[in-house]
Amino acid sequence: MPELPEVETIRRDLEPFLNGRTLVRIDHQDPRRYRDLARALGASILGIGRRGKYLMLDLGAIEMIVHLGMTGQVGVGDPALFRHLRVSCLLDSGEVFFLNDPRRFGKVLVVDKGDYSSLPTLSAMGPEPLGPDYRFEPFYQICRQVRTIKSHLLDQRLVAGVGNIYADEALHLARIHPSQGYLTKPEAQRLFEAVPKVLWSGVVNRGTTFKDYRDGMGRYGGNQDFLRVYDREGEPCQECGTLIVKTRVAQRGTYYCPRCQSLKKR
DNA sequence: AATCATCCCTGAACGC
DNA sequence: TGCGTTCAGGGATGAT
Numbered sequence: 001m002p003e004l005p006e007v008e009t010i011r012r013d014l015e016p017f018l019n020g021r022t023l024v025r026i027d028h029q030d031p032r033r034y035r036d037l038a039r040a041l042g043a044s045i046l047g048i049g050r051r052g053k054y055l056m057l058d059l060g061a062i063e064m065i066v067h068l069g070m071t072g073q074v075g076v077g078d079p080a081l082f083r084h085l086r087v088s089c090l091l092d093s094g095e096v097f098f099l100n101d102p103r104r105f106g107k108v109l110v111v112d113k114g115d116y117s118s119l120p121t122l123s124a125m126g127p128e129p130l131g132p133d134y135r136f137e138p139f140y141q142i143c144r145q146v147r148t149i150k151s152h153l154l155d156q157r158l159v160a161g162v163g164n165i166y167a168d169e170a171l172h173l174a175r176i177h178p179s180q181g182y183l184t185k186p187e188a189q190r191l192f193e194a195v196p197k198v199l200w201s202g203v204v205n206r207g208t209t210f211k212d213y214r215d216g217m218g219r220y221g222g223n224q225d226f227l228r229v230y231d232r233e234g235e236p237c238q239e240c241g242t243l244i245v246k247t248r249v250a251q252r253g254t255y256y257c258p259r260c261q262s263l264k265k266r
Numbered sequence: 267a268a269t270c271a272t273c274c275c276t277g278a279a280c281g282c
Numbered sequence: 283t284g285c286g287t288t289c290a291g292g293g294a295t296g297a298t
Contacts, residue, residue: 001291053292070291071276084276103275105292121293147269154292164291211278211290251271252291 002068003053004129004161005202006213006221010074011050013216017076018045018057018097025090028108034087035109035118040064052125052160063113065122069105071212074098102212126159129196130203134159139192143183149191150178151250159195165208165230168255169198172229172237177263178249178256201226229255 002010022044028034043059050056055074057064066074075098079088082100087108089097099108109118116122127133142158143149152158153167162170171178174190183191207213207221210231215221224231228238233246237257247254 003292067292069275069293101275102277103291105275107293119293120295151269156293250269253289 001070001163001165001210002072002207002213003163003166003202004050004199005166005205005223006207006215007050007053007055007068007161008130008203009207009221010068010216011048011055014074014076014097015048017093017095017216018048018091021045021097022092023059023089024092026087027089028087030086030104033104033107037064037087037108037110039110040089051122051128052156053163054119054122058113059110061113062110064108064110065116065119066099067107068099069101069103069107071103072099072101072106073212073214073218075100075214075216075218077218121156124157126157129159129161129199134196136189136192140183140185140188143188143191144185145182147181148178148250149176149180149183150252150254153195154250154252161199162195164252164254165210165227166195166198166202168230169228170194172256172261173198175260177261178247178254179263180261182266229257231255 023040026037026041039062040059045057046060047058055066076095079085079096079098084100084102085098086101087099091097146152150167153162173194176187176191202208202223205223205226206215208223209221210224213221229244232244235244237244237260240259242257242259244255245258
């Protein structure tokens with residue numbers, strides 16, 4: 001499940017293969033899912049950026065937006081190696097930029113540059129937690145009045161790019177129960193600082209491969225060996241030794257330490 | 267306005 | 283062995 005660190009790792013991997021290339025041919029079978037891709041024919045890739053979990057290929061007046069969903073994998077190489085090839089783009093280098101996506105939760109579309117009206121989550125995206133516009137006050141104003149903090153970490157409006165794995169990791173580092181609501185200022189401060197810490201760790205370790213994730217070169221990430229709670233049910237908390245518990249919060253599998261992350265009634 | 271439930275989709279894990 | 287069931291969840295959407 002690619003989140004901010006995984007998408008950033010892919011972005012860095014693909015940059016040297018895509019920068020300056022022209023899209024010579026684009027193939028896919030599902031025009032309802034992969035929209036307006038023909039608009040990109042003949043366009044050159046001026047840069048590859050990222051916003052939250054979205055990859056953005058700068059094509060000048062337009063941009064190609066890629067979201068990997070749960071099982072999407074992009075790369076430059078031989079698409080014949082993949083069973084679930086959904087989109088392939090022939091480059092003027094002769095190489096193929098492709099999306100392989102078994103479960104088809106991923107998206108690829110071409111839009112006028114900056115027009116995200118067909119992507120409500122991207123339109124309302126919160127600040128980049130690893131960027132210069134990440135501010136405590138607006139973060140705190142939301143945290144203090146919501147009922148279940150984890151659902152807002154996943155929501156993308158509070159902060160961009162956090163998914164299920166890094167939400168649990170940040171909450172453990174901040175010692176906050178995933179179902180906690182109405183955070184105090186010190187709690188919000190701890191969470192505000194924990195989010196970029198766990199995301200940087202993910203970037204440094206080239207992403208978390210729990211099952212499906214591969215980087216832009218098809219390699220496994222390394223961050224799974226450094227997770228504090230995610231997928232560690234029954235293992236001892238590294239802070240206090242209490243066994244990590246798995247529950248369900250916001251319709252998501254949720255791991256936490258019942259001692260370090262106690263729920264406060266408010 | 268916030269919160270919750272449902273849908274999309276496939277493969278792996280599980281139970282009998 | 284094999285078949286059917288359950289689970290995983292990001293984001294869009296509709297309901298409460």
